[in-house]
Amino acid sequence: MLTFIISMAVVAVGAIISYGTSRRFVRDRLRFVDGAHKPSIPVIAGIAAALVAIPVVNLVSWLPLVHLGLGAAITMGASVGMGVSAGSRDVRLGRYELHS
Numbered sequence: 001m002l003t004f005i006i007s008m009a010v011v012a013v014g015a016i017i018s019y020g021t022s023r024r025f026v027r028d029r030l031r032f033v034d035g036a037h038k039p040s041i042p043v044i045a046g047i048a049a050a051l052v053a054i055p056v057v058n059l060v061s062w063l064p065l066v067h068l069g070l071g072a073a074i075t076m077g078a079s080v081g082m083g084v085s086a087g088s089r090d091v092r093l094g095r096y097e098l099h100s
Contacts, residue, residue, distance in 0.1 A: 026087025046081025
């Protein structure tokens with residue numbers, strides 16, 4: 001039971017961080033890149049993030065009390081895709097802040 005709670009906390013924190021980071025990156029850095037606002041880009045970014053996360057999840061699974069599976073990588077990929085979509089929507093609607 002404890003390992004399940006720790007694993008779910010790791011997955012939740014990873015999803016929240018990856019969503020916020022990808023949303024902020026698209027909103028602040030890719031604001032003027034037209035190719036970043038195509039409808040297929042969130043899907044591509046999510047698949048790429050999931051493929052990159054698979055080896056990381058396998059490495060983290062060696063730690064005691066943390067047992068992550070393929071679902072953790074899929075969750076991270078989905079959160080990156082949703083973050084890219086939200087960042088693009090923020091740019092389209094003009095809801096962005098300048099960060100230095």
